[in-house]
Amino acid sequence: MQFRLALVEDLPSIIKLEQTFDVGDRASKESYKRLLKSKSVWILESNKIIIGSAIVLIRTNSRIARLYSITVAENLRGQGLGKKIINEIVDKLKNLNYDKLSLEVKESNTQAWKLYESLDFEFIKSIENYYADSSAAKRYVKSLN
Numbered sequence: 001m002q003f004r005l006a007l008v009e010d011l012p013s014i015i016k017l018e019q020t021f022d023v024g025d026r027a028s029k030e031s032y033k034r035l036l037k038s039k040s041v042w043i044l045e046s047n048k049i050i051i052g053s054a055i056v057l058i059r060t061n062s063r064i065a066r067l068y069s070i071t072v073a074e075n076l077r078g079q080g081l082g083k084k085i086i087n088e089i090v091d092k093l094k095n096l097n098y099d100k101l102s103l104e105v106k107e108s109n110t111q112a113w114k115l116y117e118s119l120d121f122e123f124i125k126s127i128e129n130y131y132a133d134s135s136a137a138k139r140y141v142k143s144l145n
């Protein structure tokens, strides 16, 4: 299994992977192209097949990175791959001296926030009307120090 930055040619597979669920605000194809250029898209690959992806936003003037989205292939969920992706991201961010990893998740997405809580993300607060469909978010932060 390999965890690496996504390339333009990975885009169709990544988009297909994401179509299997109802994310809060999904990145469009155009925004994905920008995200690829800024090296924000990561993939987990097994035998050349993309089985997971994540968007991690970083800024040069901030030590706080943001996990914008994470997806595991539908047929492979519940086997620890989500945990693996986040652990890989955490390692990379630590090496780059980031202090924190923050994220928002739909309050209704129990699977996702259970994953974050199992990895010691700290629940910060709920935010009403966060997503385009007016649903609420939960904000979490993980300390990387």
Ligand SMILES: CC(C)(COP(=O)(O)OP(=O)(O)OC[C@H]1O[C@@H](n2cnc3c(N)ncnc32)[C@H](O)[C@@H]1OP(=O)(O)O)[C@@H](O)C(=O)NCCC(=O)NCCS
Pocket: 021, 023, 024, 068, 069, 070, 071, 072, 073, 076, 077, 078, 079, 080, 081, 082, 083, 084, 105, 109, 110, 111, 112, 114, 115, 116, 118
């Ligand atoms: C959220 C998601 C990435 C989790 O990936 P995953 O590979 O299934 O997660 P893991 O197998 O690593 O599970 C890690 C932890 O998450 C929690 N978890 C995962 N699936 C769960 C489920 N069905 N019910 C309850 N908790 C669950 C558990 O705490 C689990 O730890 P444990 O196995 O030690 O109990 C995956 O379900 C997914 O792709 N969902 C659709 C996309 C999405 O909603 N992304 C998040 C918002 S962008």
